[in-house]
Amino acid sequence: MDLAPFKELIERLQTRQSILWQNPKKSTNYQIDSQLIDDAEERLNRFAPYFQKVFPETKINKGRIESPLQYIQQMQEKLGVAGKLYLKRDDALPISGSIKARGGIHEVLYAAEKIAMEHQLVTKDDDYAIFTSERVKDLLSKYTIVVGSTGNLGLSIGIMSATLGFKVTVHMSHDAKEWKKQLLRKMAVTVVEHSGDFSLAVDKGRAEALADPNSYFIDDENSKQLFGGYAVAGRRLKHQLKTEGIVVDANHPLYVYIPCGVGGGPGGVTYGLKESFGEYVHCYFAEPTESPCMLLGMATGLHDQISVKDIGLSNRTIADGLAVGRPSSFVGKQLEPLLDGIMTISDEQLSHFVRELYKAEQIIVEPSATAGFIGLKQLPEAAQNPNATHIVWATGGSMVPKEEQEKNILGF
Numbered sequence: 001m002d003l004a005p006f007k008e009l010i011e012r013l014q015t016r017q018s019i020l021w022q023n024p025k026k027s028t029n030y031q032i033d034s035q036l037i038d039d040a041e042e043r044l045n046r047f048a049p050y051f052q053k054v055f056p057e058t059k060i061n062k063g064r065i066e067s068p069l070q071y072i073q074q075m076q077e078k079l080g081v082a083g084k085l086y087l088k089r090d091d092a093l094p095i096s097g098s099i100k101a102r103g104g105i106h107e108v109l110y111a112a113e114k115i116a117m118e119h120q121l122v123t124k125d126d127d128y129a130i131f132t133s134e135r136v137k138d139l140l141s142k143y144t145i146v147v148g149s150t151g152n153l154g155l156s157i158g159i160m161s162a163t164l165g166f167k168v169t170v171h172m173s174h175d176a177k178e179w180k181k182q183l184l185r186k187m188a189v190t191v192v193e194h195s196g197d198f199s200l201a202v203d204k205g206r207a208e209a210l211a212d213p214n215s216y217f218i219d220d221e222n223s224k225q226l227f228g229g230y231a232v233a234g235r236r237l238k239h240q241l242k243t244e245g246i247v248v249d250a251n252h253p254l255y256v257y258i259p260c261g262v263g264g265g266p267g268g269v270t271y272g273l274k275e276s277f278g279e280y281v282h283c284y285f286a287e288p289t290e291s292p293c294m295l296l297g298m299a300t301g302l303h304d305q306i307s308v309k310d311i312g313l314s315n316r317t318i319a320d321g322l323a324v325g326r327p328s329s330f331v332g333k334q335l336e337p338l339l340d341g342i343m344t345i346s347d348e349q350l351s352h353f354v355r356e357l358y359k360a361e362q363i364i365v366e367p368s369a370t371a372g373f374i375g376l377k378q379l380p381e382a383a384q385n386p387n388a389t390h391i392v393w394a395t396g397g398s399m400v401p402k403e404e405q406e407k408n409i410l411g412f
């Protein structure tokens with residue numbers, strides 16, 4: 001691996017200071033596979049009657065797993081933002097309280113639908129409340145869903161799979177919080193704890209699933225179905241902005257800042273945003289200073305062939321959901337013409353934003369979820385544009401137990 005051409009960037013990363021990398025490969029010449037997003041959107045719509053039945057909290061959105069877009073004026077003033085600042089409340093997504101509820105749940109639905117259709121128990125025209133029937137649940141109970149996770153993907157997949165009747169095994173990295181494991185065990189999910197990081201947990205899950213023909217492995221490093229589920233967010237956000245009376249065009253740019261771990265969540269959302277807003281949306285990822293795996297993979301063009309450990313970073317961070325050392329094998333390549341840039345944020349800055357958000361708006365999120373706020377510091381010109389709309393994507397938090405939330409706010 002010849003890293004000499006990237007010496008300067010690597011040295012900047014090694015300082016562990018917050019940095020901004022602007023993507024030189026961004027272009028207006030790209031193609032979006034709208035069919036992938038259509039498929040995911042239609043599948044989620046087919047399952048809406050099921051969700052209304054088993055997760056009554058989704059009734060308010062007619063069985064859609066969607067989160068509010070909240071104007072955060074106090075925070076906007078505190079950060080000196082000239083345009084409008086919104087928080088996308090994926091921390092409050094129903095069912096599993098994180099961005100992972102988008103892609104993770106979608107892929108479990110994909111697997112359930114595929115198996116039920118192969119056994120002629122369901123057709124696309126049925127009322128999908130049929131997934132609550134004993135016949136379908138019995139069938140799904142013969143299959144095991146397997147996943148590797150730092151915590152939140154495991155939560156979304158564990159809860160969804162167990163509810164549908166699947167057996168489910170979640171391989172957790174050492175970063176996963178104890179409460180997430182306990183919650184899953186209460187739902188009869190098998191939780192396997194590993195002393196290694198996310199990549200190791202994924203490898204273990206993949207190996208286990210390969211050995212069992214009745215297993216379905218959800219591959220956070222590679223999955224198109226996860227990606228498609230996240231991408232649906234773009235179309236939904238378009239409606240939400242319209243309802244808010246927000247115009248996005250050449251004179252009114254939209255800036256979106258999304259925390260990034262392995263890349264599937266923010267990558268899928270960016271893909272969907274580009275479909276909906278084209279060149280008028282500017283997407284940035286935020287990663288911990290100790291785990292800038294997507295930045296390193298995209299900037300060097302090595303993608304999953306390089307790990308943050310190869311440049312001496314620890315991959316240890318309080319942002320458990322972002323503690324990923326090696327990025328997805330396909331997301332970075334897919335995003336080369338789409339992504340504006342990636343910025344890094346230290347643990348101290350994450351804690352600072354957790355507290356500031358609470359003080360200004362009384363919103364409590366987990367540390368990973370505040371990473372996007374660094375965008376307003378790293379892009380001062382955008383922050384001073386009175387015509388711009390900014391969205392910080394808050395990616396997790398509502399399921400965090402009260403004691404843990406208090407610990408996050410009072411200090412780590």
Ligand SMILES: Cc1ncc(COP(=O)(O)O)c(C=O)c1O
Nearest residue numbers: 152261262263264265321395396
């Ligand atoms: C709270 C939170 N934010 C952001 C992410 C990043 O998603 P991805 O790993 O798909 O990049 C995660 C991943 O688990 C997460 O838990």
